[in-house]
Amino acid sequence: MENQVKECHPTMLEEVLDGLRKPQKKLPSKYFYDERGSQLFEQITRLDEYYPTRTEVAIMRENMPEIIRQIGRDVVLVELGSGSSEKTKLLLDHLPHVTAYIPVEISEKFLSSVVEHLRKKYPDLSINPVYTDYTRPFQVPDIEQPYDHFVVFYPGSTIGNFHPRQARQFLATISTMLEPGGGMLIGVDLKKDNEVLERAYNDKQGLTARFNKNILRHINRELDADFSLDKFRHCATYNEGKGRIEMHLVSKTDQEVTVAGEQFHFIRDESIHTENSYKYALKEFEELVSDWFTVENVWTDQHNYFSLQYLQNNIS
Structure with a gap:
């Protein structure tokens, strides 16, 4: 496929082993998203219980004229973690004179x-996919x-999947991509x-449980690991003190797991921390972004x- 860019960064093996060696075992949530994980997440977004997607879509539909005016004309639209690009289609159907669309996704x-579907739907639009971990600096085509x-x-x-400190680092990186006049349209729970x-x-x-366990399936396939998915249970609770949902995979029993030849011991009820989802008050988020936007x-x-x-870049 033409007009595509692929980036290389520190390896999955290094990140997974580093996380599993910690006293509180951790795994980077980006590794939910192989092809199967991406498909599972798309199913989650359609669940009755999962309010964020339908609520965000409703907000977009109800405020589209104002959103379009805010974005402006002759824009290059860069979508991070683009997934199925369903929300982007709402923008593309209304935005005047979009110069190019750059979807960025880790699952090639x-x-x-x-992208194949989008090129059929928007044959006159320049679509330049980037296959990379967008949480790290990457090159825009x-x-x-x-x-x-x-x-x-x-x-x-x-943005809620980042610890606030990491979110600030991420926002600083994104701001360097944007020239004066650029901005960011962002969903905040x-x-x-x-x-x-x-x-x-x-x-x-149980879709979220399957999605959570898919990170182990992904690691098994890519890193010669032997996680038994049936020996872990999904757990998601709200930590009010930290303002975040915490997702864990909890070991049902004492067990040994091998990843790329290295052995890890789990005791019963020990967990792997797989994801955070921070929730913000509007004022809290304004303060979070204020150094760059x-x-x-x-x-x-x-x-x-x-x-x-809509965040306006304030770094010239």
Whole structure:
């Protein structure tokens, strides 16, 4: 496929082994997203319990004229963790004179199929996929056509997967991609009733549990590991003190697991911390981004469950 860029970074093996050697075992949440993990997450977004996706889409639909005015014309749209690009289609169907669309995704196979579909739907649009871990600095493809500015689209409250310190580092990196006039359209999940939050990450169908365990399946395949998925259970709870949902995989028994020849011992009820999902008050998020961005506009739903925000780059 033409017009594609692939980046290389420190290896999956190094990151996985480093995480499993810690007293509180951890795994990078980005490794949920092989092709199967990406498909499972798309199914999760359609669950009744999982409010973020449908709420964000409703916010976009209700405020589209104002969102489009904020983004502006002749824009290069860069989407981080693009997935199926469903929300992006809402923008592409309304944005005037989009110069190019750059979807960025770690799962090459999944993104390739999405790009193939998008090129059929938008045959006149320049689509330049980047297959990489976008949490690290990466190279944006050269844009041959004239454009006015870049806008980074980061929907779905994925910013909440970063520890606030890491989120600041990430925002600093993104700001360097943006020229004066550039901005960021970002989804931010808001603090709310604990029951609503925990229900969203513990669905009745068990899709989130399968998604959580898929990280072990991915590691088994890629790193010659022997995790038994049946010996771990999914656990997701809201830590009110830290303002975050915490996802863990909890060992059901004492067991030994081997990864790339290195052995790890688990005692019963010991967990692997696989993901955080931080929730923010609007003022908290404004303070988080303030060194690099100015919050220009905020759109929310009637329950104040979720927000879509436009951040203006203030680094010249």
